[in-house]
Amino acid sequence: MQGRSDAQAPEADLLLAARRGDLQAFEQLVTRYERLVFCLALRLTGSVPDAQDAVQAVFLQMHRKLHQVDAGRPLGPWLYTVTVNLCRSIGRGQRRSRLVQMERVVELVTADPAPGPERQMSGKEQEQYLRAGLRELPEKERAALLLREVQDLSTAEVARLLGSSEATVRSQISSARLKLRKFFARHAGGHR
Protein backbone atom coordinates (compact mmCIF):
# COMPACT_ATOMS: atom_id res chain seq x y z
CA MET A 1 0.00 0.00 0.00
CA GLN A 2 3.04 2.23 0.54
CA GLY A 3 3.30 4.85 -2.16
CA ARG A 4 -0.15 4.11 -3.62
CA SER A 5 -2.34 7.09 -4.23
CA ASP A 6 -5.48 5.01 -4.70
CA ALA A 7 -8.00 6.70 -2.40
CA GLN A 8 -10.65 4.09 -3.23
CA ALA A 9 -8.62 1.05 -2.21
CA PRO A 10 -10.86 -1.59 -0.63
CA GLU A 11 -11.26 -1.15 3.08
CA ALA A 12 -10.08 -4.68 3.83
CA ASP A 13 -6.84 -4.07 1.88
CA LEU A 14 -6.22 -0.87 3.79
CA LEU A 15 -6.89 -2.60 7.06
CA LEU A 16 -4.49 -5.44 6.26
CA ALA A 17 -1.80 -2.98 5.16
CA ALA A 18 -2.31 -0.95 8.32
CA ARG A 19 -1.88 -4.12 10.36
CA ARG A 20 1.52 -4.59 8.71
CA GLY A 21 2.50 -1.13 9.96
CA ASP A 22 1.64 0.94 6.89
CA LEU A 23 0.81 4.34 8.38
CA GLN A 24 -0.42 5.74 5.06
CA ALA A 25 -3.02 3.00 4.77
CA PHE A 26 -4.11 3.68 8.32
CA GLU A 27 -4.45 7.38 7.55
CA GLN A 28 -6.60 6.61 4.52
CA LEU A 29 -8.98 4.74 6.78
CA VAL A 30 -8.96 7.67 9.20
CA THR A 31 -9.75 10.11 6.38
CA ARG A 32 -12.67 7.93 5.28
CA TYR A 33 -14.29 7.77 8.67
CA GLU A 34 -13.19 10.85 10.61
CA ARG A 35 -16.22 12.95 9.64
CA LEU A 36 -18.71 10.23 10.46
CA VAL A 37 -17.04 9.58 13.80
CA PHE A 38 -16.81 13.30 14.52
CA CYS A 39 -20.51 13.92 13.73
CA LEU A 40 -21.59 11.07 15.99
CA ALA A 41 -19.24 12.20 18.77
CA LEU A 42 -20.46 15.79 18.44
CA ARG A 43 -24.09 14.71 18.78
CA LEU A 44 -23.25 12.43 21.70
CA THR A 45 -21.10 14.87 23.66
CA GLY A 46 -22.60 18.16 22.47
CA SER A 47 -19.21 19.85 22.43
CA VAL A 48 -16.67 20.35 19.62
CA PRO A 49 -13.55 19.98 21.83
CA ASP A 50 -14.98 16.81 23.41
CA ALA A 51 -15.84 15.44 19.96
CA GLN A 52 -12.29 16.16 18.74
CA ASP A 53 -10.83 14.37 21.76
CA ALA A 54 -13.18 11.47 21.09
CA VAL A 55 -12.13 11.22 17.43
CA GLN A 56 -8.47 11.08 18.40
CA ALA A 57 -9.14 8.48 21.08
CA VAL A 58 -11.28 6.36 18.73
CA PHE A 59 -8.61 6.18 16.06
CA LEU A 60 -5.84 5.57 18.59
CA GLN A 61 -7.87 2.65 19.90
CA MET A 62 -8.42 1.45 16.35
CA HIS A 63 -4.67 1.57 15.75
CA ARG A 64 -4.00 -0.34 18.95
CA LYS A 65 -6.60 -2.99 18.12
CA LEU A 66 -6.03 -3.34 14.40
CA HIS A 67 -5.46 -7.06 14.82
CA GLN A 68 -8.83 -7.48 16.52
CA VAL A 69 -10.84 -5.71 13.82
CA ASP A 70 -12.52 -8.11 11.41
CA ALA A 71 -11.23 -7.19 7.94
CA GLY A 72 -14.17 -9.03 6.36
CA ARG A 73 -16.73 -6.63 7.83
CA PRO A 74 -17.28 -2.90 7.35
CA LEU A 75 -15.28 -0.81 9.77
CA GLY A 76 -18.07 1.73 10.42
CA PRO A 77 -20.10 -0.23 12.99
CA TRP A 78 -16.96 -1.13 14.95
CA LEU A 79 -15.99 2.55 15.04
CA TYR A 80 -19.49 3.58 16.10
CA THR A 81 -19.37 1.19 19.05
CA VAL A 82 -15.99 2.52 20.15
CA THR A 83 -17.22 6.10 19.69
CA VAL A 84 -20.32 5.52 21.82
CA ASN A 85 -18.27 3.91 24.61
CA LEU A 86 -15.60 6.62 24.60
CA CYS A 87 -18.16 9.41 24.55
CA ARG A 88 -19.85 7.81 27.53
CA SER A 89 -16.63 7.93 29.51
CA ILE A 90 -15.96 11.51 28.38
CA GLY A 91 -19.51 12.38 29.45
CA ARG A 92 -19.03 10.85 32.87
CA GLY A 93 -15.91 12.91 33.43
CA GLN A 94 -17.43 16.21 32.36
CA ARG A 95 -21.08 15.88 33.29
CA ARG A 96 -21.02 18.75 35.74
CA SER A 97 -19.53 21.32 33.38
CA ARG A 98 -21.84 20.21 30.58
CA LEU A 99 -24.94 20.64 32.70
CA VAL A 100 -23.97 24.25 33.25
CA GLN A 101 -23.45 24.71 29.51
CA MET A 102 -26.83 23.15 28.76
CA GLU A 103 -28.59 25.55 31.09
CA ARG A 104 -27.01 28.42 29.19
CA VAL A 105 -28.15 27.01 25.84
CA VAL A 106 -31.71 26.54 27.07
CA GLU A 107 -31.69 30.08 28.43
CA LEU A 108 -30.45 31.34 25.08
CA VAL A 109 -33.19 29.52 23.19
CA THR A 110 -36.00 30.39 25.57
CA ALA A 111 -34.89 33.99 25.98
CA ASP A 112 -36.01 34.76 22.45
CA PRO A 113 -38.36 37.79 22.55
CA ALA A 114 -40.84 36.28 20.13
CA PRO A 115 -40.93 32.53 20.58
CA GLY A 116 -43.58 30.60 18.76
CA PRO A 117 -44.25 27.91 16.23
CA GLU A 118 -43.50 30.24 13.31
CA ARG A 119 -40.16 31.30 14.73
CA GLN A 120 -37.25 30.93 12.30
CA MET A 121 -33.92 29.99 13.85
CA SER A 122 -30.50 30.52 12.37
CA GLY A 123 -28.34 27.50 11.63
CA LYS A 124 -26.24 28.10 14.72
CA GLU A 125 -29.31 28.47 16.91
CA GLN A 126 -30.75 25.26 15.51
CA GLU A 127 -27.50 23.47 16.25
CA GLN A 128 -27.50 24.70 19.85
CA TYR A 129 -31.16 23.84 20.17
CA LEU A 130 -30.58 20.31 18.97
CA ARG A 131 -27.58 19.86 21.24
CA ALA A 132 -29.62 21.06 24.21
CA GLY A 133 -32.44 18.65 23.34
CA LEU A 134 -30.07 15.71 22.93
CA ARG A 135 -28.37 16.48 26.22
CA GLU A 136 -31.65 16.03 28.01
CA LEU A 137 -31.73 12.39 26.96
CA PRO A 138 -30.14 9.63 29.02
CA GLU A 139 -26.86 8.44 27.44
CA LYS A 140 -28.18 5.09 26.24
CA GLU A 141 -31.30 6.56 24.69
CA ARG A 142 -29.27 9.30 23.01
CA ALA A 143 -26.82 6.80 21.53
CA ALA A 144 -29.61 4.50 20.31
CA LEU A 145 -31.55 7.38 18.74
CA LEU A 146 -28.51 8.84 17.00
CA LEU A 147 -27.37 5.52 15.60
CA ARG A 148 -30.89 4.85 14.34
CA GLU A 149 -31.81 8.28 12.97
CA VAL A 150 -28.55 10.01 12.12
CA GLN A 151 -26.33 7.08 11.21
CA ASP A 152 -29.36 5.42 9.60
CA LEU A 153 -28.76 1.98 11.05
CA SER A 154 -31.55 -0.55 11.53
CA THR A 155 -32.84 -1.34 15.01
CA ALA A 156 -31.17 -4.76 14.79
CA GLU A 157 -27.81 -3.19 13.91
CA VAL A 158 -28.11 -0.65 16.74
CA ALA A 159 -28.91 -3.46 19.16
CA ARG A 160 -25.85 -5.40 18.02
CA LEU A 161 -23.58 -2.35 18.33
CA LEU A 162 -24.82 -1.43 21.78
CA GLY A 163 -24.88 -5.01 23.01
CA SER A 164 -28.60 -4.87 23.83
CA SER A 165 -31.69 -6.72 22.69
CA GLU A 166 -33.79 -5.34 19.83
CA ALA A 167 -36.76 -4.85 22.15
CA THR A 168 -34.67 -2.78 24.57
CA VAL A 169 -33.28 -0.63 21.79
CA ARG A 170 -36.73 -0.13 20.26
CA SER A 171 -38.02 1.02 23.63
CA GLN A 172 -34.99 3.33 24.15
CA ILE A 173 -35.45 4.91 20.72
CA SER A 174 -39.17 5.53 21.12
CA SER A 175 -38.61 6.97 24.60
CA ALA A 176 -35.91 9.28 23.21
CA ARG A 177 -38.19 10.40 20.37
CA LEU A 178 -40.96 11.30 22.81
CA LYS A 179 -38.62 13.16 25.17
CA LEU A 180 -37.14 15.12 22.29
CA ARG A 181 -40.65 15.97 21.04
CA LYS A 182 -41.59 17.26 24.49
CA PHE A 183 -38.38 19.31 24.66
CA PHE A 184 -39.05 20.88 21.26
CA ALA A 185 -42.67 21.58 22.19
CA ARG A 186 -41.65 23.09 25.54
CA HIS A 187 -38.91 25.41 24.25
CA ALA A 188 -39.64 28.09 21.71
CA GLY A 189 -42.45 26.22 20.08
CA GLY A 190 -40.44 23.86 17.92
CA HIS A 191 -37.45 23.79 15.56
CA ARG A 192 -38.99 25.20 12.40
Add this chain to the structure above:
Amino acid sequence: MSCAAWEDKIAQYSGGDLATEDLAAMEAHLRACVGCAELARGLECDRVWLQARPADLAGVDFDGMRRRLRGEIVRRRRIRRWVPAAAAMAAALLLAVAFSPQHGKPPAVVAPLQTAQVRPQVPPIRPVAALPEPSRGAPTASAAPPVEMRITTADPDVIIILVPPTTENPYE
Protein backbone atom coordinates in the same frame (compact mmCIF):
# COMPACT_ATOMS: atom_id res chain seq x y z
CA MET B 1 -54.08 15.47 24.13
CA SER B 2 -52.66 12.19 23.00
CA CYS B 3 -53.53 8.92 24.67
CA ALA B 4 -50.68 8.00 27.03
CA ALA B 5 -51.11 4.31 26.26
CA TRP B 6 -50.51 4.91 22.56
CA GLU B 7 -47.52 7.26 22.89
CA ASP B 8 -44.81 4.63 22.84
CA LYS B 9 -46.32 2.88 19.82
CA ILE B 10 -46.78 6.20 18.00
CA ALA B 11 -43.06 6.89 18.51
CA GLN B 12 -42.26 3.47 17.05
CA TYR B 13 -44.69 4.06 14.19
CA SER B 14 -43.12 7.42 13.30
CA GLY B 15 -39.71 5.80 12.96
CA GLY B 16 -41.00 2.82 11.00
CA ASP B 17 -40.27 0.47 13.90
CA LEU B 18 -43.82 -0.63 14.67
CA ALA B 19 -44.57 -4.33 14.17
CA THR B 20 -46.59 -5.05 11.01
CA GLU B 21 -49.46 -6.63 12.95
CA ASP B 22 -49.97 -3.37 14.90
CA LEU B 23 -50.01 -1.06 11.87
CA ALA B 24 -53.71 -1.31 11.03
CA ALA B 25 -54.84 -0.59 14.61
CA MET B 26 -52.42 2.34 14.83
CA GLU B 27 -53.63 3.95 11.61
CA ALA B 28 -57.25 3.54 12.70
CA HIS B 29 -56.47 5.22 16.02
CA LEU B 30 -54.66 8.12 14.35
CA ARG B 31 -57.66 8.72 12.11
CA ALA B 32 -59.90 8.87 15.17
CA CYS B 33 -57.71 10.75 17.68
CA VAL B 34 -56.68 14.33 16.87
CA GLY B 35 -54.16 14.56 19.73
CA CYS B 36 -52.34 11.39 18.71
CA ALA B 37 -52.36 12.43 15.05
CA GLU B 38 -50.72 15.70 16.07
CA LEU B 39 -48.11 13.88 18.12
CA ALA B 40 -47.37 11.56 15.18
CA ARG B 41 -46.93 14.57 12.87
CA GLY B 42 -44.62 16.26 15.38
CA LEU B 43 -42.50 13.11 15.77
CA GLU B 44 -42.24 12.71 12.01
CA CYS B 45 -41.26 16.35 11.69
CA ASP B 46 -38.53 15.92 14.37
CA ARG B 47 -37.19 12.82 12.67
CA VAL B 48 -36.89 14.48 9.28
CA TRP B 49 -35.33 17.57 10.86
CA LEU B 50 -32.81 15.49 12.84
CA GLN B 51 -31.79 13.51 9.77
CA ALA B 52 -31.47 16.63 7.64
CA ARG B 53 -29.49 18.64 10.16
CA PRO B 54 -25.83 18.36 9.31
CA ALA B 55 -23.40 18.59 12.17
CA ASP B 56 -21.59 21.91 12.16
CA LEU B 57 -18.13 21.06 10.84
CA ALA B 58 -17.04 24.64 10.22
CA GLY B 59 -13.79 25.34 11.98
CA VAL B 60 -13.07 21.71 12.75
CA ASP B 61 -9.40 21.10 12.04
CA PHE B 62 -9.35 17.56 10.65
CA ASP B 63 -5.81 18.00 9.28
CA GLY B 64 -4.60 19.02 12.73
CA MET B 65 -6.39 16.05 14.30
CA ARG B 66 -4.72 13.69 11.83
CA ARG B 67 -1.33 15.29 12.47
CA ARG B 68 -1.71 14.87 16.22
CA LEU B 69 -2.86 11.31 15.72
CA ARG B 70 0.16 10.50 13.58
CA GLY B 71 2.50 12.08 16.15
CA GLU B 72 0.95 10.03 18.93
CA ILE B 73 1.21 6.80 16.93
CA VAL B 74 4.86 7.46 16.07
CA ARG B 75 5.58 8.23 19.75
CA ARG B 76 3.90 5.01 20.86
CA ARG B 77 5.78 3.01 18.26
CA ARG B 78 9.07 4.41 19.58
CA ILE B 79 8.11 3.44 23.10
CA ARG B 80 7.11 -0.04 21.94
CA ARG B 81 10.49 -0.44 20.29
CA TRP B 82 12.42 0.72 23.37
CA VAL B 83 10.56 -1.24 26.01
CA PRO B 84 11.72 -4.71 24.83
CA ALA B 85 15.26 -3.43 24.29
CA ALA B 86 15.38 -1.96 27.79
CA ALA B 87 13.88 -5.13 29.25
CA ALA B 88 16.45 -7.26 27.40
CA MET B 89 19.28 -5.09 28.70
CA ALA B 90 17.98 -5.31 32.25
CA ALA B 91 17.66 -9.08 31.95
CA ALA B 92 21.20 -9.36 30.55
CA LEU B 93 22.52 -7.27 33.41
CA LEU B 94 20.76 -9.43 35.97
CA LEU B 95 22.10 -12.61 34.35
CA ALA B 96 25.60 -11.17 34.26
CA VAL B 97 25.42 -10.40 37.97
CA ALA B 98 23.88 -13.76 38.83
CA PHE B 99 26.48 -15.81 36.97
CA SER B 100 29.55 -13.71 37.69
CA PRO B 101 32.41 -15.63 39.51
CA GLN B 102 32.24 -13.24 42.46
CA HIS B 103 28.54 -13.84 42.96
CA GLY B 104 27.74 -15.61 46.25
CA LYS B 105 31.27 -15.26 47.72
CA PRO B 106 31.75 -13.33 50.92
CA PRO B 107 33.29 -9.92 50.42
CA ALA B 108 37.07 -9.64 50.73
CA VAL B 109 38.45 -8.46 54.07
CA VAL B 110 39.47 -4.87 53.91
CA ALA B 111 42.09 -3.39 56.29
CA PRO B 112 40.59 -0.96 58.76
CA LEU B 113 41.14 2.69 58.04
CA GLN B 114 43.89 4.34 60.04
CA THR B 115 43.01 7.65 61.45
CA ALA B 116 45.70 10.32 61.70
CA GLN B 117 45.98 12.58 64.72
CA VAL B 118 46.21 16.15 63.61
CA ARG B 119 47.46 18.71 66.10
CA PRO B 120 46.31 22.26 65.82
CA GLN B 121 48.95 24.52 64.28
CA VAL B 122 47.60 27.74 65.68
CA PRO B 123 49.51 28.89 68.81
CA PRO B 124 47.41 29.91 71.76
CA ILE B 125 46.70 33.58 72.23
CA ARG B 126 48.83 35.04 74.96
CA PRO B 127 48.16 38.42 76.55
CA VAL B 128 50.90 40.98 76.41
CA ALA B 129 49.92 42.78 79.57
CA ALA B 130 47.43 42.00 82.24
CA LEU B 131 44.43 44.22 82.64
CA PRO B 132 44.52 46.44 85.76
CA GLU B 133 42.02 45.88 88.49
CA PRO B 134 38.92 47.89 87.65
CA SER B 135 38.67 50.93 89.88
CA ARG B 136 35.41 51.59 91.61
CA GLY B 137 33.92 55.02 92.22
CA ALA B 138 34.55 58.29 90.39
CA PRO B 139 37.88 58.70 88.66
CA THR B 140 40.35 61.02 90.38
CA ALA B 141 42.99 63.27 88.89
CA SER B 142 45.72 61.14 90.40
CA ALA B 143 44.36 57.97 88.83
CA ALA B 144 46.74 55.95 86.66
CA PRO B 145 46.50 56.54 82.93
CA PRO B 146 44.42 53.93 81.05
CA VAL B 147 46.30 50.83 80.00
CA GLU B 148 46.15 49.44 76.50
CA MET B 149 46.18 45.71 76.03
CA ARG B 150 47.74 44.15 72.95
CA ILE B 151 47.07 40.64 71.83
CA THR B 152 49.23 39.03 69.19
CA THR B 153 47.79 36.41 66.96
CA ALA B 154 49.32 33.71 64.80
CA ASP B 155 49.39 36.19 61.98
CA PRO B 156 52.18 38.67 62.77
CA ASP B 157 50.36 41.37 60.80
CA VAL B 158 47.30 41.16 63.03
CA ILE B 159 47.46 42.58 66.52
CA ILE B 160 44.38 43.16 68.61
CA ILE B 161 44.56 46.30 70.72
CA LEU B 162 42.08 46.77 73.56
CA VAL B 163 41.75 50.41 74.59
CA PRO B 164 39.82 51.20 77.79
CA PRO B 165 37.17 53.91 77.46
CA THR B 166 38.13 57.45 78.49
CA THR B 167 36.05 60.46 79.33
CA GLU B 168 38.09 62.68 77.00
CA ASN B 169 37.15 62.90 73.39
CA PRO B 170 40.26 61.90 71.42
CA TYR B 171 39.08 63.81 68.37
CA GLU B 172 38.95 67.25 70.04
